[in-house]
């Protein structure tokens with residue numbers, strides 16, 4: 512399938528000499544939700560801005576729907592909706608006018624029925640005649656999305672859609688994103704919240720220092736890099752691990768009261784059965800057991816290191 516966005520060897524050096532992107536290659540498939548994760552200053556906004564034609568690349572090529580974002584800017588921009596972090600529109604304007612105006616800016620003919628359905632989808636319909644300043648923070652965020660959708664883009668970029676919002680609103684935003692995807696919109700979002708990527712993305716890209724460290728299916732990524740842990744609470748504490756258990760990836764807790772077995776993805780099933788048998792042979796009994804799977808956050812921190820850990 513031809514990617515809807517194709518980014519090739521993209522670099523960006525700002526005027527002050529700062530290299531914000533260092534050769535990024537990325538294909539985005541139609542209809543997917545891609546989450547770009549990365550610490551502050553990683554290059555996420557720069558990347559999005561280039562695709563949206565707001566920042567010029569230093570080298571490389573970006574195609575949107577097969578069109579070059581520089582030479583065919585009008586065509587590519589018309590296909591893209593961009594949801595920035597903050598509302599910069601006139602706070603004394605009404606919701607209806609703000610969203611309708613945005614359609615006009617992109618050269619599209621007025622379509623009140625469409626604006627109505629966008630506002631209804633985003634639960635903004637009852638507020639259509641309210642001024643933006645009269646809306647709650649969450650409603651303002653939804654107006655940003657409505658504005659970006661008013662010209663019927665095929666691709667929607669969301670720059671940190673849930674930064675600084677409460678848990679309920681975050682869940683609500685995720686539902687909005689899901690609904691858009693169901694309508695066939697391709698969605699690219701940047702986020703600091705790993706939980707967000709874990710929850711809604713089909714694929715996850717990790718950017719750090721201007722480089723795309725990886726981009727992979729979320730579930731495959733978690734299977735491949737995610738570690739699992741089995742913890743056995745022992746009936747009697749142990750002073751040391753018996754030698755016969757050395758071949759299992761086992762650790763004894765500091766107080767000797769628990770055994771911790773780490774394994775990767777699917778390899779575990781077989782090893783757990785034989786570990787339990789070996790414990791029985793050694794006459795080691797346990798009173799309880801629990802398992803834990805490493806999250807996308809663990810994977811991300813391991814990849815990007817402490818810098819990301821502080822942010823996450």
Ligand SMILES: Nc1ncnc2c1ncn2[C@@H]1O[C@H](COP(=O)(O)OP(=O)(O)OP(=O)(O)O)[C@@H](O)[C@H]1O
Nearest residue numbers: 525527529531549550551552553554555556557558
């Ligand atoms: N106009 C500019 N001139 C010089 N440097 C810039 C400019 N814009 C961004 N940068 C630098 O490029 C790097 C990448 O910035 P960018 O905004 O793309 O990061 P980001 O991943 O979006 O970060 P954040 O999560 O904080 O929004 C940063 O170090 C930033 O200081």
